[in-house]
Amino acid sequence: MIDCHPKSKGSILVVDDLPDVRTTVLGLLLDEGYKVRSASNRANALELIEAERFDVAILDIRLDETDEENQDGLLLMHEIRERDPNIAILIMTAYADVKMVREALQPVNGSAPALGFLEKTEIVDLLKYVELALNNRQTKSVVCNLITQGENEHLEFKSSLRWDLNLGVVSKVLQQEVAITIAGMLNANGGNLLIGVSDDGTVLGLEHDFQSLRKKNADGFQLALIDIIRNYLGVEKMTHIHPSFEDVGNQKVCMISVEPSPEPVFLAMGNSYEFFVRVGNATHRLDVRAAMDYRRMHWKNGGDYVQNSFGR
Amino acid sequence: MNNQRPKILVVDDLVDWRTTLGGLLVDVGYQVAVAESSAAALDLLKTEHFDLVLLDVRLDETDEESTEGLTLAGEIKDRWPSTKIIIITGYGTSEILNKAMETDAEGRRLAANYIEKTKTGELVQVVRDALKKE
Structure with a gap:
């Protein structure tokens, strides 16, 4: 099961060694309707992170007022990122120096560990930052919500793009299936294809696909996808196909959004061409006669696609 | 585990008090x-169970005489008898407090306890005691 963020406005962890600061910040957030918890040190904070799910963590840097040099907050920031990269981190401190700010906002693996850095005197801005952090999270959870929906006319899951998880080899058949699903969606009302998710909605991630590629990351994956489109559908069809990568928990999945095509799309198979249409939650091959009928009905006025139910 | 932490509702029309008391707890x-109001409190009480409600007597700062908090306390006692009530007051009017703390024929009383706003230091202890008592 995946956690797709419950209905509550968002849950927030506040870490500061000073009780007054904690209660002030907690009260402020509470009054906005957030679910809040607090910790006074690194150990307690990590215990909570491991036991519960948080959307945002607000961290003080000096978690021991008696020690001028203490920077436990920065350490904690990295520890939280390791455990749950989806938690947005806000640093709040009374004693910021440039070095600290740089460490908190310096990108690691493409993204900064902290989303924002603010001084304790700017507590009013805190709510703005929290909202920003939660908005970020909500775009991410589009994929999460799709997974909860389960497969339907507009949504299909595939465990992988090219790596056959059962046989442990790169599979031509799988790649062809991806092309067929996309062709079916192009010829029907469009939809989304999620790769890295099994039929029953389990998030498997893309690591196996990545490892099978020369460039073992999202870039390499995207190139492989474009290659498949080029081979089976023609590269110009990419204008209606929009891949993006999203994090779900600790896994990456690829969401391919497919627009309805303004004209029929044929799939090249060896020396012949085939016509596929997505109907319900499956893709069907139509023979020549059925394809002709379908074309007449679906693309009225010759070739203009008449948008019907896509994009509800 | 999450669900074993007692749930408390703080009702006060003054934002500073809501946030201070809420934050502390x-x-x-x-x-x-x-x-911030009786209506908002009732909406919440209808959707989830609270072990304890901490409520301001006045609930309407513009009205010196307001005892809306007591009315709300009575309604909570009727509809959710297992929910404990603690009255918070900024001005220890003994008459109102007496009413809240008075025992009825069956030996029950409206509020488990009361606390003055000037004594927030005692808040946590008063809440703990109220939750312990059966």
Whole structure:
């Protein structure tokens, strides 16, 4: 099961060694309707992170007022990122120096560990930052919500793009299936294809696909996808196909959004061409006669696609 | 585990008090929600169970005579008898407090206890005691 963020406005962890600061910040957030918890040190904070799910963590840097040099907050920031990269981190401190700010906002693996850095005197801005952090999270959870929906006319899951998880080899058949699903969606009302998710909605991630590629990351994956489109559908069809990568928990999945095509799309198979249409939650091959009928009905006025139910 | 933390509702029309009292209680580990009026409090009580409600007597700062908090306390006692009530007051009017603390024929009383706003230091202890008592 995946956690797709419950209905509550968002849950927030506040870490500061000073009780007054904690209660002030907690009260402020509470009054906005957030679910809040607090910790006074690194150990307690990590215990909570491991036991519960948080959307945002607000961290003080000096978690021991008696020690001028203490920077436990920065350490904690990295520890939280390791455990749950989806938690947005806000640093709040009374004693910021440039070095600290740089460490908190310096990108690691493409993204900064902290989303924002603010001084304790700017507590009013805190709510703005929290909202920003939660908005970020909500775009991410589009994929999460799709997974909860389960497969339907507009949504299909595939465990992988090219790596056959059962046989442990790169599979031509799988790649062809991806092309067929996309062709079916192009010829029907469009939809989304999620790769890295099994039929029953389990998030498997893309690591196996990545490892099978020369460039073992999202870039390499995207190139492989474009290659498949080029081979089976023609590269110009990419204008209606929009891949993006999203994090779900600790896994990456690829969401391919497919627009309805303004004209029929044929799939090249060896020396012949085939016509596929997505109907319900499956893709069907139509023979020549059925394809002709379908074309007449679906693309009225010759070739203009008449948008019907896509994009509800 | 999450669900074993007692749930407390803080009802006060003054934002500073709501946030101070609410913040204090979260910090010691309680699950807390806040409401600024009787209506908002009742909406919350209808959707989730609270172990304790901490409520301001007046609930309407513009009206010196307001005892809306007591009315709300009575309604909570009727509809959710297992929910404990603590009255918070900024002005220890003994008459109102007597009413809240008075025992009825069956030996029950409206509020488990009361606390003055000037004594927030005692808040956590008063809440703990109220939750312990049966």
